[in-house]
Amino acid sequence: xxxxxxxxxxxxxxxxxxxxxxxxxxxxxxxxxxxxxxxxxxxxxxxxxxxxxxxxxxxxxxxxxxxxxxxxxxxxxxxxxxxxxxxxxxxxxxxxxxxxxxxxxxxxxxxxxxxxxxxxxxxxxxxxxxxxxxxxxxxxxxxxxxxxxxxxxxxxxxxxxxxxxxxxxxxxxxxxxxxxxxxxxxxxxxxxxxxxxxxxxxxxxxxxxxxxxxxxxxxxxxxxxxxxxxxxxxxxxxxxxxxxxxxxxxxxxxxxxxxxxxxxxxxxxxxxxxxxxxxxxxxxxxxxxxxxxxxxxxxxxxxxxxxxxxxxxxxxxxxxxxxxxxxxxxxxxxxxxxxxxxxxxxxxxxxxxxxxxxxx
Numbered sequence: 205x206x207x208x209x210x211x212x213x214x215x216x217x218x219x220x221x222x223x224x225x226x227x228x229x230x231x232x233x234x235x236x237x238x239x240x241x242x243x244x245x246x247x248x249x250x251x252x253x254x255x256x257x258x259x260x261x262x263x264x265x266x267x268x269x270x271x272x273x274x275x276x277x278x279x280x281x282x283x284x285x286x287x288x289x290x291x292x293x294x295x296x297x298x299x300x301x302x303x304x305x306x307x308x309x310x311x312x313x314x315x316x317x318x319x320x321x322x323x324x325x326x327x328x329x330x331x332x333x334x335x336x337x338x339x340x341x342x343x344x345x346x347x348x349x350x351x352x353x354x355x356x357x358x359x360x361x362x363x364x365x366x367x368x369x370x371x372x373x374x375x376x377x378x379x380x381x382x383x384x385x386x387x388x389x390x391x392x393x394x395x396x397x398x399x400x401x402x403x404x405x406x407x408x409x410x411x412x413x414x415x416x417x418x419x420x421x422x423x424x425x426x427x428x429x430x431x432x433x434x435x436x437x438x439x440x441x442x443x444x445x446x447x448x449x450x451x452x453x454x455x456x457x458x459x460x461x462x463x464x465x466x467x468x469x470x471x472x473x474x475x476x477x478x479x480x481x482x483x484x485x486x487x488x489x490x491x492x493x494x495x496x497x498x499x500x501x502x503x504x505x506x507x508x509x510x511x512x513x514x515x516x517x518x519x520x521x522x523x524x525x526x527x528x529x530x531x532x533x534x535x536x537x538x539x540x541x542x543x544x545x546x547x548x549x550x551x552x553x554x555x556x557x558x559x560x561x562x563x564x
Contacts, residue, residue, distance in 0.1 A: 210447075210455040213339075213385070215416055216462055218546035220481065223286070230480055231554065237283040237517060240482045242495060243268070244292020245299035247487035251321050252357040253345070255391050255431060257423030261293040261498065266487040269509065270301045273489075274308045276508045281312030283514060287338070291319035293498070294487060298324065303332035310336040319343060319389075321356065322366040330373040331380075339385035341416070342370060345393065347402030355395055367410055374411025389416040392439060392463075393431060400442060404449040404456050415449075415456050417442070419463045421541040424496055436463040462541055471535045471545075473552035478544035479529060483517075491516050493525050496539040502528055 211217070220227060223239050230236050247266035252259075277288075288309060290296040297320050299305070306316040315338045322342035333340075346352035349363035356362065374386055388407045390396060396403075400417060407415040420431045443458040450456060476494075484492040485508060493503040503525055506516035516522065535548075542548075 210450055211457045212455070213414070213457070215414075215457050216459045218550060220547050220550055223481075226284075226481070227551075227554070235518065236480050237280075237285065238481055238483045239284075239286045241280070241285055241288045241485065242292060242482070243273075243288055243290055243485040244294055244487045245273075245290055245296045245302060245305060246292075246294035248298050249293075249295045249321075250298065250323060250358070251295070251362075253343075254355050254357065254395075254428065255345075255393060255420055256428065257421065257426045258293040258498070259427045261486075263294060264487070266294075267299050268305075268485070268487060268489060270304060272509055273305065273485075276485075276513050277305075277309045277314060278312045279513050281309075281314050283517075285314055287315040287317065289317040289319065292484070292486060292495075295324070296320055297329065303329060303336075306333055306336040317341070321362075322369055323358075323362050325366075325369045325373060327369070327372045327376060330369070330376055334373065334377055334380075334382045334384040337384045339387065340373070341387045341389050342366060343391075344388050344403065345390050346396045347399030347406060351396055351399055355393065367406060370412065371410040378411070385413050387412050387414040387416060389418060391420050392417055392436065393420060394434070397439060397442075401446065401449070404446055408449055408451065408454045413454060417446070417456065417458045419459065419466045419541065421466075421539060424537070424539050434466075436466055439463070465541055465545070471538065471548070473535065473548050475552075476529055476533060476535055476538065476544070476548055477551040477555065478547040479526060481547065482544065493522070493529070494544075496542055 226236055226239055245268050247261060247264040249263045296302055296318055309316050316336055317339045318337065319341050322344065344366055345355045349360035352363040353360040370386060377384060390400065390403055404415055419436055420434050422429065422432045440460060440463065443460050446456040446458055479493045484495045486492065486498065489508040491505040491508060492498060493505060497503040505522040505525065506519055
């Protein structure tokens with residue numbers, strides 16, 4: 205089936221309800237530290253995808269200083285950070301010490317994950333990273349090399365390299381008994397909608413745990429607006445057709461709920477309340493409240509090269525930012541299908557309960 209059972213990772217939902225203690229502290233008015241963080245180890249990228257939302261960051265060759273970042277990871281683990289996903293404005297595997305970073309974070313008690321284009325995920329690097337990583341999701345947005353090269357704006361040969369790397373990683377995981385979840389992801393576009401089934405078979409045969417089919421989301425600051433008027437009403441039938449590829453170890457996660465939200469972009473909440481639960485560190489060490497507003501100083505909390513994370517999180521800039529978000533920010537201006545959208549829906553229900561809630 206392609207319902208809740210096929211999305212066992214809750215990709216099309218959220219998992220904040222599993223952190224009841226943190227939510228309860230927040231509801232009680234306490235200052236909390238983030239559960240989840242995203243970080244960009246590299247500002248550079250080896251691809252120039254047509255749908256890239258962070259093209260305005262200009263793919264600069266900035267790389268997080270490992271010594272400082274590892275100090276902050278140790279601190280973040282002590283402060284209660286549960287997980288960190290490496291991705292952001294560049295390709296994380298361009299950072300030469302990515303394996304050292306994930307090893308250190310795991311030692312600090314933080315779960316690691318990564319979104320990558322997979323070209324640099326060689327068998328040697330997979331060997332170094334898989335034991336310390338919860339999941340790796342590879343962005344591969346076509347089922348053929350030619351279409352892939354046009355969307356990723358790279359050479360066609362990269363397609364076969366990625367599939368080979370992931371096949372090797374899956375075999376390595378099997379032979380060594382690693383538990384890292386491996387998946388692929390495709391952003392559904394007019395150019396690749398006829399190759400979704402082809403990729404579903406490729407991902408299954410490569411030993412992936414899943415293939416995610418997700419909608420495009422227009423970043424507020426992106427220089428590209430090629431797909432800003434995209435519609436998914438005629439693609440929803442794919443959810444049923446892709447069920448044929450599901451097995452007891454592999455599933456196609458078609459993000460139907462998120463695609464429908466693209467057509468109905470009105471937010472069912474009046475304020476963004478998710479910011480205390482997550483944060484973002486860019487490749488220059490800046491700490492941001494929201495990745496949809498990178499470059500907007502109203503969301504800039506500080507820099508890990510200048511201060512500890514505790515100092516940044518408890519600082520005046522963050523306090524002023526949160527106050528502005530609660531008092532003045534219009535969520536109608538937010539990115540459709542923001543990563544925190546489902547969490548905001550959940551928190552709004554908690555803070556704005558309906559009548560008769562005691563009749564459970």
